[in-house]
Amino acid sequence: MVSGWARAKDALGKATDAATGVPNGGIVLAPWLLTGGVLGSASSEMLALTFNPQNLDPRQYASTVSAVFPGESPSSAGYLSWAAQQRTPLDSRSTFYGSAPVNVPMGMDDEMDMGGEPSDWYPGGTVVPISPTLGTPPHNP
Numbered sequence: 001m002v003s004g005w006a007r008a009k010d011a012l013g014k015a016t017d018a019a020t021g022v023p024n025g026g027i028v029l030a031p032w033l034l035t036g037g038v039l040g041s042a043s044s045e046m047l048a049l050t051f052n053p054q055n056l057d058p059r060q061y062a063s064t065v066s067a068v069f070p071g072e073s074p075s076s077a078g079y080l081s082w083a084a085q086q087r088t089p090l091d092s093r094s095t096f097y098g099s100a101p102v103n104v105p106m107g108m109d110d111e112m113d114m115g116g117e118p119s120d121w122y123p124g125g126t127v128v129p130i131s132p133t134l135g136t137p138p139h140n141p
Contacts, residue, residue, distance in 0.1 A: 013041045031076045048094040053121040096131035
């Protein structure tokens with residue numbers, strides 16, 4: 001899927017409904033659709049990303065977005081721009097990441113809130129690498 005966020009959310013919901021109970025190869029989203037609103041529309045998706053949202057720099061960016069713009073979500077395009085300004089080294093090669101909602105059963109501590117932080121890339125879910133980095137490593141002279 002490569003459309004904008006609103007259209008992707010609707011299309012992803014319809015694709016998920018159509019695929020219920022039918023084995024399929026999964027849904028691959030464009031990197032800019034890495035948002036909680038889109039990812040929460042289905043049970044699992046894949047994205048090709050050039051950064052790991054779980055690493056320190058992307059999490060710092062997400063926290064900054066949340067602090068400066070309350071209620072806004074981090075975006076992959078925003079992170080890439082922020083990383084360039086911070087001179088954060090990035091790999092130009094992609095890795096496939098899987099996303100899925102995470103529901104931890106309660107009972108360990110009834111005070112716990114497992115809905116995720118507003119600064120998470122996918123509140124209420126997770127985004128993790130599911131493939132090795134794709135392509136040939138860049139040549140370093």
